[in-house]
Amino acid sequence: MDQLQRQIIDALHVKPEIKPETEAREIIDFLKDYAKQHDFIKSFVLGISGGQDSTLLGKLTQLAVDELNEEGRSIQFYGVRLPYGKQNDEEDAIDAMKFIGQDTQRAVNIKPAVDAGVEALAQSGFELSDFVEGNEKARERMKVQYAIAAHTGGVVLGTDHAAEALTGFYTKYGDGAADLAPLTGLNKRQGRDILKHLGSPVHLYEKIPTADLEDDKPMLSDEAALGVTYEHIDDFLEGKTVPEEAYDRIKNLYIKSQHKRDLPYNRYNLPY
Template sequence: MTDLQEEIIKKLHVKKTIDPATEVRGIIDFIKDYVKANNFLKSLVLGISGGQDSTLLGKLSQMAAEELRSEGLDVYFYSVRLPYGRQADEQDAIDAVKFIDPDHNEVVNIAPAVDASVSALADSGFNLSDFHKGNEKARERMKVQYAIAAHTSGVVLGTDHAAEALTGFYTKFGDGACDLTPLTGLNKRQGRELLKYLDCPAHLYEKVPTADLESDKPLLSDEEALGVTYAVIDDFLEGQPVSDSDYETIIRLYKRSEHKRVLPYHRYHLPKNIENRGE
């Protein structure tokens, strides 16, 4: 293991091995402690896609809300499905909601808002590519979640975890914007372990991960977009050796996405060689 690999693992708080029961308890307690420390909160809000990460966090959030109510706090979990028109893997999202069994299940079609924004930009001479339209979708989804949180006196949860943080595989101020990231430190493999422990239907965590942002490539896999598999990323995060080419790909993704892992830069804190593509 290189010094840089070790530094990244430490920075992203990754454990080489986990105990699912301990992790589940720790995540639930983290959510509960935040709510108790901010006693004006009445809701937890999370977008549900039907993928592994939102399914896991959705279930844990619902469990946290139920425990908070049993302790006398009036807190509810809002799962929010946010399709752009009709979701390609809609049945998975429906199945995820069924597994989570949330206090409230909302569905907001983001297509009209996204299309209006893209059209307004085109009218001003900015014709977005399909890739950048995908980022518009991600940001619209987060905008909706914050609107619901504001309406319900809530907090917005985010699904960012170590594998995504390492590669920067999320949209800046889109799915990368939230108030809490309870899955911090987990890699993809460990997230699957937690879902198995929670008796989640296997097809929800065995499915190929996809961001589902590009209309021209509705189910483009994360791994194809990244150029490296999650199995290799997880090996890297657990301190295991990976091939030279995979190591170089991971480090390139990590350095390129550094701007996503920090607060906005100001005039007294501007590191050199930072790529900021607004993704």
């Protein structure tokens, strides 16, 4: 392991191995402690896509809320689906909601808002690419979550974890924006192990990860978009040796996405 790999692992708080039951308990307790320390919080809000990350955080949040309510601290969890029109993997999202234990199936269709914004930009001479339109979807989803949080007196939860943070595989001020990021420090493999421990349906943690933001490339896998496998990313984060080509790709992704992990730059904190 070279200095850069060690630096990244330390910065992202990754453990070489975990006990799923211990990590689950720590995340639940983190959410509970935060709610207890902030009396103004009446809810947690999270978008549920049907993918591994939101399914994992959704389940842990529901467990935390259930315990809080049993202990006399009244709080609600709003897990909400945020499809752009018809979601390609909608059944997975519905299955995730059932596994999480959301009694009410809430969904907000972001398509009208996204399309209106894209059209307004086009009328002003800004024809967005399909990729940039995908970022608009991610930001609209986060905008909706903050609206729900404001309406219900809550905070927004984010699913960012070490594998995403390492590669910058999220939209800045979209899915990368949140008040709390309880999955910090976990890689994809570890998150999958926690879902297994929690009794998740197999198809929810074995499905191919995809952001599904681009109309021209529906259901494009994360690994195809990144140019490196999660297996190699997870190995890297656990301090293991990875092939040189994968190492170089991971290093370049980390360096190029540093701006996503920093606060907005000002005259006094420029990195050069």
